[in-house]
């Protein structure tokens with residue numbers, strides 16, 4: 001048995017056992033309250049470089065079904081209360097510890113994840129490190145690397161066969177977003193985060209989810225602002241929502257501990273409807289900074305933060321939550337239908 005500790009930047013320390021990859025790692029410590037969906041969460045590029053604590057107490061009991069959102073595990077480390085060694089699922093071919101081991105991702109188990117989460121809720125998400133052995137490891141500086149550049153597609157790629165053509169700005173896109181677009185008879189032209197896509201032949205633009213601080217993506221923001229002049233539909237999802245807001249002239253800020261889970265309630269403005277949404281984000285759009293012509297679309301019923309915006313006369317729309325819901329409730333899939341309807 002290898003022991004290891006989670007050390008938070010404020011000095012709080014939790015001791016546990018190390019499974020999966022055998023090495024020390026550092027990153028921002030965040031927590032997700034979902035009860036399932038660890039394969040999707042671990043491979044979601046928006047978690048790139050973070051140390052992810054899952055609050056559900058038993059993790060791994062359905063093994064590793066092939067529900068991947070990208071080609072590899074994106075988190076730098078996993079923190080759980082109990083990691084299941086045995087698993088049972090029709091499509092699982094290996095256990096979670098085996099997968100973590102194969103990808104070299106450390107998992108700290110035996111942690112009081114409730115105490116850790118309470119600490120993060122009180123003090124806010126902060127840097128941390130999972131340390132094993134004697135070698136000293138510094139805390140990762142926040143946003144030291146350009147995390148979007150680290151996960152975005154290296155080159156342009158086209159998924160042909162659809163009736164209409166959409167540019168997908170890949171800031172670290174989840175594969176289920178591509179799946180949702182292709183299922184709606186769209187040809188998807190996937191381009192890197194800083195690609196000048198204005199010269200492409202396209203009817204609409206989707207700006208994807210992705211890791212890190214939206215203010216790091218100024219090249220994307222500039223391209224979105226230019227695309228707005230064409231008056232063709234734009235859909236932003238999560239980081240894409242934040243980037244659309246920045247392109248509109250609004251501002252973003254960092255939430256104290258973010259929204260990561262599958263049951264975040266979002267009220268649709270002007271209606272009595274509340275949607276239960278899947279989320280994974282640490283930043284938010286400041287709705288009070290929206291310029292004239294833009295209106296809030298959704299608002300979080302827990303903390304009142306902005307969860308979506310739209311333009312009052314142009315087909316520009318974005319949501320902070322994940323309508324592709326992988327994992328999570330599928331209530332918001334009609335957002336994709338609404339976007340497709342707006343493409344003439």
Ligand SMILES: NC(=O)CC[C@H](N)C(=O)O
Nearest residue numbers: 209210212238239282283
């Ligand atoms: N899932 C996402 O796209 C996350 C967006 C952004 N990196 C945030 O944390 O707010």
